[in-house]
Amino acid sequence: MYDLLIKDALLVTCDKKHSLYQNGVMAVKAGRIKEITESGSAVADSLQAKEVISAKGQIVMPGLINMHCHAADSLFRGLVENLSLEAWLGRVWIAEKAILTPKTTFLGSVLGLAENLLSGVTSVMDMFWYPVETALAARMLGMRLSTGGIFFDPPGIGGRTHDDYVIEAKEFSATFGGSSDIFPATMPHGTYTVSPKHLISAKSIADENEELFCTHAAETKAEQADIQNRYGKSVIRHLASHGLLGNRTVLAHCVHVDDHEISLMAESDTSVVHNPMSNLKLGSGISPTFMMQEAGIRLTIGTDGAISGNDLDMWLAMRLTSGLAKGVSMKPDVLPAKDVLHMATLNGAEALGKKLELGSLEVGKRADFIFLD
Numbered sequence: 001m002y003d004l005l006i007k008d009a010l011l012v013t014c015d016k017k018h019s020l021y022q023n024g025v026m027a028v029k030a031g032r033i034k035e036i037t038e039s040g041s042a043v044a045d046s047l048q049a050k051e052v053i054s055a056k057g058q059i060v061m062p063g064l065i066n067m068h069c070h071a072a073d074s075l076f077r078g079l080v081e082n083l084s085l086e087a088w089l090g091r092v093w094i095a096e097k098a099i100l101t102p103k104t105t106f107l108g109s110v111l112g113l114a115e116n117l118l119s120g121v122t123s124v125m126d127m128f129w130y131p132v133e134t135a136l137a138a139r140m141l142g143m144r145l146s147t148g149g150i151f152f153d154p155p156g157i158g159g160r161t162h163d164d165y166v167i168e169a170k171e172f173s174a175t176f177g178g179s180s181d182i183f184p185a186t187m188p189h190g191t192y193t194v195s196p197k198h199l200i201s202a203k204s205i206a207d208e209n210e211e212l213f214c215t216h217a218a219e220t221k222a223e224q225a226d227i228q229n230r231y232g233k234s235v236i237r238h239l240a241s242h243g244l245l246g247n248r249t250v251l252a253h254c255v256h257v258d259d260h261e262i263s264l265m266a267e268s269d270t271s272v273v274h275n276p277m278s279n280l281k282l283g284s285g286i287s288p289t290f291m292m293q294e295a296g297i298r299l300t301i302g303t304d305g306a307i308s309g310n311d312l313d314m315w316l317a318m319r320l321t322s323g324l325a326k327g328v329s330m331k332p333d334v335l336p337a338k339d340v341l342h343m344a345t346l347n348g349a350e351a352l353g354k355k356l357e358l359g360s361l362e363v364g365k366r367a368d369f370i371f372l373d
């Protein structure tokens, strides 16, 4: 006897083969998918469960994975318009300093994470000032979240120093490491706001615990020029030279990357998060996703925060991902829907180190799925 049986669904599994079940049946027990089959088969007829849901006319698919968000920035939605990243950040940081406390961060996180959840996102990678509050908000909503200690060298929120950030990152990891819903990471803001020494310190905390390391990278041309000027290397070369790339590194944006930077990310198995709406709103540019895909980079999708995209809509992000790649490459066959669906599901799960648990409807994985009407 299973706990739950979903019947008559169009099952879009998002597995490696893009398997579809037109009239699918899925059985769940103890939070895990135990059986997936087509209706009418002998197996399907034998399945019994305490609860049966008919999903006739509906699509059932894995919960989406939003790989780059600042959920609590929903408090500032619409506050800053028509500015480039650098000028925009100047305004955002003033607003954040004015009102952010652990309590307002919790409330903002609930708001932003609920928007994700209500549009079918069940897992989020989030970077923010008080990560414990965001983790508690996610737990309250029943979502999965990857976040952790932030690192930021200029005066940030709460007057913390690098040593404080180190303590917070270690405490976060000790508190949430090993849980099935919160996946700790270290989260230096970027190469232009965190020194190489402090980036390495953040990475070593992540490495000690085999956790993720996430940062903004190569978002604007100005950022690339700044890092080139300071360190004599472009952003991705700079990260690579300090041993900061790898299969547990997640880089948000990568809009301005050259062929060599693409090969550095591909060879190191680094994950990239494409944030098309944010890149468009801030006039940052259009990421060469199709070139990164060709190079074999694991591409994922994010919404970024609600101040840089005005909403947290992964469906819009997916449409833009496909459309922008086709338009910029002038090749209508690049990034078809099935690849973009993988970017928003299975690739995200792989980037989080959870490919055996999340990202597709497959026997043995967690029953983390959504209904679409």
Ligand SMILES: [Zn+2]
Residues within 6 Å of the ligand: 068, 069, 070, 216, 252, 304, 305
């Ligand atoms: Zn961001």
